[in-house]
Amino acid sequence: MTATVRSTPDPVQLDAAAAAGELTPLADYLGSVLRRLRALPALDLDLTQAHGNVLADNVLAAHPYPAFDQAAIDGYAARSEDIAVAAPGRPARLNVVGDLAASSWRPARLTPGTCFSVAAGAALPQAADVVVPIRWTDQGMASVEVHHPAKRGYGVRRTGEIVTEGMVLARAGTTVTPALVGALAASGIGHVIVRPSPRVVIVSTGDELVEAGRVSQAGQVVDVNSHALTAATAEAGAHAYRVGICDDDPEALRALLEDQTLRADLIITTGGSGTGPGDMVRRILSRRDGSRAGMVTFTDVSLYPCGTLGFGTVGSAEEVPIVCLPGEPGAALIGFEVLARPVIQVLAGAEPVFRPSVRGHLLETVASPGGLREFRPALVAERRGGGYTVQPLPGGARTLAGMAEANGLLVLGERVTSAAAGSTVDVLLLDRRR
CATH class of the missing domain: 3.40.980.10 (MoaB/Mog-like domain)
Structure with a gap:
């Protein structure tokens, strides 16, 4: 009907x-x-198929991320003590003993006065504790001049710095988003239990x-x-x-x-x-x-x-x-x-069950049927300095035009027969991707 x-x-x-x-x-x-x-009932899905579903169980990191010490930027992997006194007019000179790409797998080790040219994501050589950005150097190939010192740890990602093994990556009730898919994949997870x-x-x-x-x-x-x-x-x-x-x-x-x-x-x-x-x-x-x-x-x-x-x-x-x-x-x-x-x-299995709500400043006086909880289409806007304003839309929920324009639903409780302009009211936030 x-x-x-x-x-x-x-x-x-x-x-x-x-x-x-x-x-x-x-x-x-x-x-x-x-x-x-x-x-x-929950089911086991391949990670790429799980997007949009809700996790049925907590997901724990099976491995740390990064899984090994690695370069966070392109540059030169070095020992911080070898470049501690570097300055624009008095550069530190290091011998470049090799190149390390992200795919390099052989162990490498630095000796005093040397460095490796490294790509972001490459495994860090043993004894290296900084990666010097290319822009701080003369970009030398056999040897390189470093014009600025770098503190220990600069340009480096340590094992487990982002995710530690056993860390809770996402809790049951969480919707699987593209970013979460990436985080799970980075931690070595290929399947998840979802609703x-x-x-x-x-x-x-x-x-x-x-x-x-x-x-x-x-x-x-x-x-x-x-x-x-x-x-x-x-x-x-x-x-x-x-x-x-x-x-x-x-x-x-x-x-x-x-x-x-x-x-x-x-x-x-x-x-x-x-x-x-x-x-x-x-x-x-x-x-x-x-x-x-x-x-x-x-x-x-x-x-x-x-x-x-x-x-x-x-x-x-x-x-x-x-x-x-x-x-x-x-x-x-x-x-x-x-x-x-x-x-x-x-x-x-999603949490929370209800849409998010905020309290906002009502811009117009409205009347409401006594004894009924009214949901009325409204426009919600953020105020400068914080908070929200709520503008009721004409025609109420009986007009599709009002519902089509609304980004929120003004909620007036059973005991409310009138809400004055300037009062604080509750409003449910609808889909705001428009």
């Missing part, structure tokens, strides 16, 4: 329900849902839905949610599969969900979560059928602009978690951020 009035929460009804104490506090609801979940990225199937329901790319007419609504939520799922780090539109046909819906349990770690539906006559998702999934395992519970939550969220399991062979979101696009995106995204993070 994407983008239809019947799936859109009515703020007046929500206010009344909140006043009557009929809504489940959002924090309690999220806690009860997330406690039911477990991270997906697989969850496979998430997205389904939009409703007889009124038509595919994107055409203009809707009376009785038709363009399917927005399956496209938006597929993108949001991918951004959350999961493998996203857009199934598309499912009509309000009970048997078709049952068959579709049963089929998708064979390839999904999580199913997300939009639409049909209300109590109207056409809200098929709630009617079908909230009934326990003796031939089918699992059941979905639909809960009225103190959340605006969502109101009702569904969570449970589906599937006869294997129970798969399912999240049921409202059909109105803005509410569906908020519901995804509040519920579906944390579920994905738990399945992936």
